[in-house]
Amino acid sequence: MGSDSEMIPCLDFSMFELGFDYEENEEWKKMSKKVRETLERYGCFILMDDKNKISKSLCEYMLNGMKALFDLPEEIKRKYTSVMPFSSYNSHCTTIPLFQSFGIVDAPFGDTTMEFTNLMWPQGNPIFSETLKAMSSKMLELNYLILKMILDGYGLPKQYTSDIEKLKSSSNFRLIKYKVHDEINKDCEALLPHTDKNTLTILCQNEVQGLEVLTKSNKWIQLNIPQGGFAVLIGDTLKAWSNGRLHAATHRVMMNGDKERYSFALFSLPKEEVKIEVPHELVDDKMHPLRYKSFNYGDYLDYYVSTLKENALEAFIGV
Numbered sequence: 001m002g003s004d005s006e007m008i009p010c011l012d013f014s015m016f017e018l019g020f021d022y023e024e025n026e027e028w029k030k031m032s033k034k035v036r037e038t039l040e041r042y043g044c045f046i047l048m049d050d051k052n053k054i055s056k057s058l059c060e061y062m063l064n065g066m067k068a069l070f071d072l073p074e075e076i077k078r079k080y081t082s083v084m085p086f087s088s089y090n091s092h093c094t095t096i097p098l099f100q101s102f103g104i105v106d107a108p109f110g111d112t113t114m115e116f117t118n119l120m121w122p123q124g125n126p127i128f129s130e131t132l133k134a135m136s137s138k139m140l141e142l143n144y145l146i147l148k149m150i151l152d153g154y155g156l157p158k159q160y161t162s163d164i165e166k167l168k169s170s171s172n173f174r175l176i177k178y179k180v181h182d183e184i185n186k187d188c189e190a191l192l193p194h195t196d197k198n199t200l201t202i203l204c205q206n207e208v209q210g211l212e213v214l215t216k217s218n219k220w221i222q223l224n225i226p227q228g229g230f231a232v233l234i235g236d237t238l239k240a241w242s243n244g245r246l247h248a249a250t251h252r253v254m255m256n257g258d259k260e261r262y263s264f265a266l267f268s269l270p271k272e273e274v275k276i277e278v279p280h281e282l283v284d285d286k287m288h289p290l291r292y293k294s295f296n297y298g299d300y301l302d303y304y305v306s307t308l309k310e311n312a313l314e315a316f317i318g319v
Contacts, residue, residue, distance in 0.1 A: 010046040018141040036153030043249030047230040065128040098190040107136035107173035136173040139266035168268035178261035191253035196235035198269035203231040208261035214250040244291040272298025
């Protein structure tokens with residue numbers, strides 16, 4: 001399992017409310033700087049909020065609903081398909097046999113959650129649909145809060161707020177189950193090492209730990225996420241936009257024990273037609289020369305899906 005020689009920072013967001021403008025607030029400035037520095041070093045952090053912007057009861061409803069969802073017959077779950085990569089119902093993959101998932105594109109908007117729910121439960125399940133929409137909406141708001149902190153952490157002018165909006169102009173809300181390994185006491189790589197290809201990921205889980213990140217010193221560290229806490233991870237898109245200053249952490253899931261692991265995550269991402277370009281303020285000849293060319297997000301995603309290269313970002317748009 002992960003090494004204990006380093007600890008991923010845990011940041012307390014209790015004092016910041018969703019939807020408020022804290023631009024001139026000193027605590028906001030301090031936290032923005034801390035978020036930027038943490039994400040530059042580790043590419044992730046654990047987010048805590050004692051005031052429950054996203055209530056523990058909502059998290060519990062979500063996790064309980066997921067158990068009922070994954071307990072549905074396989075033929076029903078397989079009805080869910082999507083043209084978007086990594087979104088259709090996924091199960092029985094030979095390389096990650098413990099992994100099952102659904103990816104719901106733009107869950108916070110329109111009737112998306114109702115349509116998904118009615119496909120799984122033709123008789124209807126309004127509680128699950130409402131929980132799914134409420135959770136994905138709250139996590140998208142939290143996603144924007146963190147992106148705004150990153151923007152302010154670099155001291156970038158307001159004109160780049162529109163860039164942040166484009167970087168999160170779509171989302172994929174993923175519901176994931178990891179089954180128990182046949183050999184209960186054996187470490188098993190339930191999700192292979194990878195970096196996320198989106199902008200920013202926010203993840204919540206049940207009590208079963210297992211998410212690990214690879215540090216820059218090439219050591220695996222387990223993220224011990226407390227109940228009610230969230231893991232925040234940088235994706236390739238944000239790494240490229242920041243000219244490589246933000247670190248996209250390679251991560252995996254390890255399973256060991258007799259309990260199933262459930263997690264849900266909001267992956268913010270640009271729409272396919274969005275062009276990603278490094279702000280000129282984040283480029284300088286001495287310390288931070290330009291590392292990434294401007295690119296179209298849909299083209300990058302297509303390139304990764306067709307090649308599955310570990311270094312897809314550098315191979316596709318590296319200078």
